[in-house]
Amino acid sequence: MHGTDPQAHGLPGFVGGTLDRVDHIRSNPALHAQAFASPNARLLVLEGLEPVTDDHGLALVPLAADARIEQHVLLGVDLQDRPIFAHLVETLEQGPNATPRSRGLADLVSASDVALYGTARSLVHWHARHRFCSVCGAPTHAHKAGWARRCESCASEHFPRVDPVSIMLAEHQGRVLLGRQHSWPPGRYSALAGFIEPGETVEEAVARELKEEAGISVHSVRYVMSQPWPFPSSLMIACIAQCDDPALTLDETEIEHAFWCDADGVAAALAGDPDAPFLAPPRMAVAWHLLDHWLRGAVAPSDARA
Amino acid sequence: MHGTDPQAHGLPGFVGGTLDRVDHIRSNPALHAQAFASPNARLLVLEGLEPVTDDHGLALVPLAADARIEQHVLLGVDLQDRPIFAHLVETLEQGPNATPRSRGLADLVSASDVALYGTARSLVHWHARHRFCSVCGAPTHAHKAGWARRCESCASEHFPRVDPVSIMLAEHQGRVLLGRQHSWPPGRYSALAGFIEPGETVEEAVARELKEEAGISVHSVRYVMSQPWPFPSSLMIACIAQCDDPALTLDETEIEHAFWCDADGVAAALAGDPDAPFLAPPRMAVAWHLLDHWLRGAVAPSDARA
Structure with missing residues (x-):
């Protein structure tokens, strides 16, 4: 069963402003x-x-x-x-x-x-x-x-720029695709992401990024949540897409390494377990919440968090 | 029952590119x-x-x-x-x-x-x-x-700009809010819309626009679909939000008139019926498809289209 409340574990950073923009x-x-x-x-x-x-x-x-x-x-x-x-x-x-x-x-x-x-x-x-x-x-x-x-x-x-970015998990048989960039801290993996370009939908951008960076084809892209990311002015649009063929061909200028991670591994990483297969993104990043959303919706993780 | 395929009546304009962006x-x-x-x-x-x-x-x-x-x-x-x-x-x-x-x-x-x-x-x-x-x-x-x-x-x-825009239907008891701008053709009504600003989510922008332009509060914003709109370079992000109190206070500099329309009225307008309560937006606009999506999901329209 997919969770319906993307905020069950708090908000991503920069979400929840209460200012009246007048x-x-x-x-x-x-x-x-x-x-x-x-x-x-x-x-x-x-x-x-x-x-x-x-x-x-x-x-x-x-x-x-x-x-x-x-x-x-x-x-x-x-x-x-x-x-x-x-x-x-x-x-x-x-x-x-x-x-x-x-x-x-x-x-x-x-x-x-x-x-x-x-x-x-x-x-x-x-x-x-x-x-x-x-x-x-x-x-x-x-x-x-x-x-x-x-x-x-x-x-x-x-007018001020807002640059929409698609950030996405590809899902294949109960696993999600995680990747890391060369510049990241050791062990850190996260969702892949890229700027949405003129002339494409959110869903088309998700498919293009996954094809460019990981060499996979996806379908059934589903929107999950969004987040402003002020470095300098992105709008992160987080999605989950379905992948039928998990064979990876990485764009090694962008992605140092990527792997398919199961729900147990994601749960361990989000819980901060030192034995987790990867170091999770920070909780302020929408990627943490996208992983958490997927985990709560994932089918029967053998050791799901409470 | 909400429809699950937003493309059952074709694609909005500018969607469906097949170019490899290389x-x-x-x-x-x-x-x-x-x-x-x-x-x-x-x-x-x-x-x-x-x-x-x-x-x-x-x-x-x-x-x-x-x-x-x-x-x-x-x-x-x-x-x-x-x-x-x-x-x-x-x-x-x-x-x-x-x-x-x-x-x-x-x-x-x-x-x-x-x-x-x-x-x-x-x-x-x-x-x-x-x-x-x-x-x-x-x-x-x-x-x-x-x-x-x-x-x-x-x-x-x-880098080329892409300006995200939220475009939305507010829903109240089986009706949706439609508005018209002063410059539009006579009788034309559509979903309200506005640019997403730095520091807000898609959902926050939907709520802000509806408050600013129609004076209503909404919750439970749900993403439906997106569309590139090259006039000059918007990314339309179409949503449906729930409204509990339908009393309107219009921003008359932006909105000439607005009203709550039931499913029969929307169905007649999308069908091009000359007796419809409004002239629908063109089919290339995502607003047409958002209305169609809502109509297919609306509860028990008394005269729904096939």
């Missing part, structure tokens, strides 16, 4: 200015792209007296009716990848704070990388409370 | 040059962004003797082992929206040809709008067989 304020300069001037307004403190925490969760401080509205994005209004802003930067001193500090945030703050941080991180990164117009090369400036940029020359509007 | 060739300049020089290579003919057809389907012609590889994107290799290219343009004479000619393509050519055209259209549009580096403003050039652009100054790589 679309009606973004596009209304008067309401935007009023939110920025409100005594309730708060700045989400970041160090570069990194999160900062205090005893209450993410560090939120009043806006500085000389803060300039055009250098901030209005993330939304929180459950305490506070407009929450993030400060835009012109240069980034780090790349887009997750760091130990950003990966560890879920152990320190609530799920909704992790989601708030993820939203801020994606937007701050996007602004810093879009200071010029891709159409004509002229400077752009923040627009619509930071939810767009507008070209100062050709007036083109540009 | 990732291994894109990143290998020697293989790329070999494909471009192949006597099998074909140019997909476009007029601006518009499709061109002949008796065989989409017009495909040999590459001109003076064609330059850097002005083309390698779309992939077709089932007849022909490398298919599209010509990149520097300026666009039309906007990104669908035209009668592009919307009508599905009546003229196969589903895989429609998908091929959609892929080409999204990529040609993206290249024309990304001639400059968003990081530093310098010119960029096509890279990786047209699947990236690279900055000539700061060496940043830029």
